[in-house]
Amino acid sequence: MVVKFVVNSKKRAYKGPPFKRLIDVLRDDFGLTGTKEGCGEGECGACTVLIDGQPVNSCLVPVGQVENCKVETVESLGSSAELHILQKAFLEEGSAQCGFCTPGMLMTSLAWIRNGGSDKSQEIREYLAGNLCRCTGYQHIINAVIGAVREYKKAKARRKGLFLPSPRVSGERAG
Amino acid sequence: MRMRIVGTSAQRKEGIFKLRGQALYVDDYKLKNCLYGATLRSAIAFGRIKKIEFDPDYSWQNFIVVTAKDIPGKNCVTLIEQDQPLLAEERVLHPMEPIVLVAHSLRSKAYEALNHIKVEYEAHDPVLTIEDSLAKKQILRRPDNVFKRYEINKGNIKEGFTKADFIVEGEYRAPHQEQAYIENNGVSAWVENDGTIVARGSLQCPYYVHKALKIIFNLPDDKIRVIQAATGGGFGGKEEYPSMLAGHAALLALKSGRPVKMIYDRHEDMLATTKRHPAIIRHKTGLAKDGKLTAQDIEIIMDAGAYITLSPVVLSRGTLHATGPYECPNVRVRSRAVATNSPPNGAFRGFGAPQTLFAAELHMEKLAQKAGIDSLELRRRNIFKTGSKTATGQVLKESVGISRAMKECAGISRYARIKKECDRWNKNTNNPTWRGIGMALAFHGGGFTGSGEVMLASRAAVALTKGGKIEVLAASTEIGQGATTIFAQIAAQALGVPYEWVEVAVPDTGRVPNSGPTVASRTTMIIGGLVRRAALQLKDEFIGKAKAVPKTRAALIKAAKLLCKGKSEVRFEVQFEKPGEIVWDEAAYKGDAYGVFSYGAVVVELEVDKLTYEVRLRNFFSAQDIGKAVNPLLAQGQIMGGSAQALGWALFENAVYKDGVMQNANFTDYLIPTALDTPAMKIKIIEEPYSHGPFGAKGLGEMPADIPVPAVAAAVYHATGLWFGELPILPEKICHEMLNRYSHNSLSPCGRGQGEG
Missing domain, CATH: 3.10.20.30 (Beta-grasp domain)
Known part of the structure; x- marks a missing residue:
């Protein structure tokens, strides 16, 4: 088939x-x-x-x-040259620790910001409640989503892109 | 060039790879011609294996099958002792013990084949509880089922009780806890053309696996290579089990001549791998009228499970932290780890201390209540100060940040004010909840206990390649805690070069020196210290041979050519050196148990629903003295993450066992906290520098898991007036206790709408 x-x-x-x-x-x-x-x-x-x-x-x-x-x-999401605003926010807020829940966490968060979700932490916590993280205690993830929601709204208002230049990475460590 | 990178929230080294889905975890690697392994496990808790039968009607031709007979070396998983077999041969000592391995090119076929293997047992009556083990229902470990015992004595315990005006006793029970890393255990293995066995996996301690494989395969050091893949969380759960799993995968790889992947699913991981030790802890404490402790008599019994594995050291840490961070002139701590027919319990963040600190801190609340002293005041009168003597007689010479932690935590949480507000709220019976606030204090020794670090003799290196790459070489693994970032920050700061110039090598025993295991809050404090020393050696070399530390990439490449003298790299490797003044007597269990302690305070604010008895966490505060936050953002992440795990253990995580088998081995029935269950957190980092830590840093990773539990229990007591000495504090337990209490005076325990009084 x-x-x-x-x-x-x-x-x-x-x-x-x-x-x-x-x-x-x-x-x-x-x-x-x-x-x-x-x-x-x-x-x-x-x-x-x-x-x-x-x-x-x-x-x-x-x-x-x-x-x-x-x-x-x-x-x-993103490329080696530029990161999506969500990825940038996750990076800056320390939202990824072991990184294993991160892809799923990012995709749920993406749906939240695209669907016009608010920057209220309690509402974000509810929306992300189906994504388990054992490393962070969630606070840094919530902080990142709040920041990304605000960035997203700003970018939309200015009709700007959703991608920001990726910070320089040294090394080839993919692990 | 002056540069400050230590103390800043430098960007996580491997962060971008993780955020783009590019970090490669063990199951993300494509292996050509790969087989998938599956494990047939013991269906009974205790017995003799009479016969293993392979279904004659099943087509076995495309399978690789391995039993204990296929092990070329010794059939054991080497750790502290060699008592745990890699594959059970004549007897099984616990349910889920591995007996047969099969591999197939389709994962589903490998698991299907397990249904066609029949093991005939002669079952014995198993020992499933601490009580049965102590009663010697069966002798699993000669002579008395006790794997290990310790006794700490200070002063004179009898005299201490004669001086007491109050004597308070209490019993506390800590249950299993599953590490619940989001990535399950997994290892892949293959055999190189020259016969080298290679294992790559999700693991914390590459050299533990290396040591175990050498003995299983009877091969020299250089014929075993262990590589860490990106690791989706560990928390202790990938300290010891990967040695077992790597042994299995490598056995199948050796027999088949093909690469083999063994990736557990959640159910198998929860059923078969280690958990936090269940423990019973009894306190008897003497207190004088002036609020000073006169005697602490503590008994600890931990359920080790069927094999000794890491239990002696878990018990040791639990024993050494059992008093709480208080000075008492007369102390006796007696502890035992006992054998049962359940899967071995093992390392989990805190390593025995969360169990004993739960008891110590909740007991402190009980003591305060009995003596009619505010519990914070009681703590204040007894907590460690510079110059205090611990139960082992260790004099705390420096970096004692506990008073500050307590004060800061009470401050940021507005403890006194919230306490009064809760009391007011609770007086109004129309309110739908009872509210409470609770505090707890912790101390946590950094690094291995006693002479442990000296025996480990860890090594780490900084290398400069002729191409101008500066690289940290250590076996310490990045498991989410930020090891690679911290190492790069420390090396960059010591050298005086930009953070971006420093790379951290993948832990690969073929390349990095043995830095010991990634456990015991030792990575920053101990290995970070080695990285700093190695970097300083490179700095000296730069100054000596190239006149100065290079300031530009071009200068770095030039200097690298000069220093490498045609070789591919120049390495600066250093070994751990014990600070001279540390003295430990292992036999008497006296002296400096740890180089230094970290200290912490937690305040939890919660409410209990009067209708459903659910506990809702309202706010969480913590102040922790970690010497120096090399990276404050990562440090906060560690504190919040460890705290959330402990909150789960306090309220939700309920591992249910029957006949030694976990009954709820999945995320549907074993609940770990979600974003909704976890409260907003406010963290204050305190820096009382430690003279032997890199830039003053002390241990951090484990302490966050130590005390949120007693803080929750204290807050539940404040809210409801009920003591819960047994975890988790489930709604049904609160309901039961409420009904018990109110059944005496026919009042309904419920509030609003339930016609109270």
Whole structure:
């Protein structure tokens, strides 16, 4: 069976069993390993991707279900030259520690700011409650999302881009 | 060139890779021709293995199967002792003990095959509780089921009680806690053409794995190589277990000649790997009318599980922190770690101290209440000061920031005012909740206990390559705590070069020296100190051979050519040296247990719903003396993260066991705090510098997990008048206690709308 859908603005065709989990298709078939598996049962949110703009646990979605959908993963955010305002905020606020919940956390936060979410911490906490983090105690993540919401609104008002130049990185350590 | 990078919130070294989904964790590496391993585990808690049968109707031809017979060297996971087998052979001592390994090119097939292996057991009656172990229901460890015991004596405990005006006793029970790193345990392994076994995994201690593999495969040092992949959290949970997992993956790799990945799923990880030790702690304390402690008699019993693993050192740290940060002239602490037929318990942030400090601090509240003294005042009268003597007789010579921590924390939390506000709130029976506030204090020794650091003799290096790369070489792992960032900051500051010039090598035993394990709040304080010394050697060399430390990249490249003299790199490697004045007597358990202690205070504000008995955390405050915050943002992250873990243990995390098996081994039923459960946090960092720490830094990583629990219990007491000496403080427990209390006078425990009184 062939399932056609769009991943990070690129048309993709998946050939194989339609019940294969979306997370496995992304990681194994497409090599998009930014999406992480933490529990495999939709509790931790590490595997969160956006399907047609909505945050979804990709470990619970059979790939057959995303036919003709638009899927976005963490790899769609930023490049080596520029970071998305969310990534920049996460970096500056110390929101990523071990980094394993980070891709899912970013994707849920992305949906929040795109859908016009507020900068109120309690509302953000509620929206992010499906993404578990064991390192940070959440405060630094909430701080980053608050900052990003404000930046996003400013950027939209000025019709400016959402990407900011990436800080210089030394070394090749990808681990 | 004057530059200040230590003390600034420099950007996390590997941050961008993590934020772009590019950091490579063990399962993100593609391995050509890879097999996936799965583990057949013991279905019983205790017994003899009579027979292992492989389903004759199942097609085994594409599987690799490994049992204990395939182990080329010794069948053990070497840690403190060699009592834990890599694969059970004749007997099993706990449920989930590994017996058979299978591998297949499809992960699902490997797990499917486990259903076609039958193990026949002769089951024995298991020992599942501390009480059964002490009663010697079965002898699991000769002669009396006790793996390890300690006794600390100071002054004269009998005399201490004769001087007391109040004597208060209490029993406290701390349960299991799962580390719940978001990335499960996982290791991959392969065999190089020259026979070298390579393991790459999610791990904290590459050289622990290295040591274990050498013995399993009977190979020399240079034929084993262990590499850390990006690691999705550890918290102690990846201190010891990766040695087991690497052994398994490597056995399958050796037999198959192919790379093997073993990645646990959440269920298997929670069922099989280590947890925080459950403990029973009993206090008997004497107090004089003037609020001074006269005697502390403490008994600790920890459930080690089936094998000794790290239990002696967990027990040691628990024992050494059992008094709380108070000076008392007469102290006796007796402790034991006992064997049971449950999966071995192990390292978890705090390493025994959270259990014993929970008891010490809640007991302090109880004592205050019995003596009619404000609990903060009681603490003030007894807390450590410069010159105080601990239970082991250690004189606290410097860097004693506990009074400041307590004062600052009371200040930022407006403790006294909020306490009164809670009292007023609680008087109005129409309010839907009871409110409370609680404080707790901690001390936490940095680095290994006693002579531990001397025996470890850790090493670290700074290298300069001929291409002009400055690189820190250490086996300390980045597990989210910020080790790479801290090392780069320390090296850059010591050298006087920009932070961006310094890189930190991936921990790979083929390349980095043995810096010991990444545990015990030792990475900044001990290894950071080595990095600083190594960097200073390079600085001297720059000055000696190139006249000055280079100021530009071009000058650096020129200097590098000069210093390397045609070689690929020049290395400056240093080894730990014990500060001269530290003296420890292991046999008597007396002397300087740690080089220095860090200190902390926590205040928790919460409310208890009168209808559902749920506890809602309203605010969290902490002030911690860590000597020097090398990176304040990372330090805050450590404090908040460790605190959130402890808050989970206080209120939600309830590991349920039946027949030695965790019944709720998943995130649906074992609840860790979400963003909604975690309160807003305000942190104050205090810097009382330590003369032997790099730039004054002391330990930080573990202390945050030590005392949020007793602060919660104290706040629940303030809110409800109920003592909870057993964790977690679940709504149903509060409900039960409320009903008990009110059943005597037929009042409903509920507030609004429930017709109270």
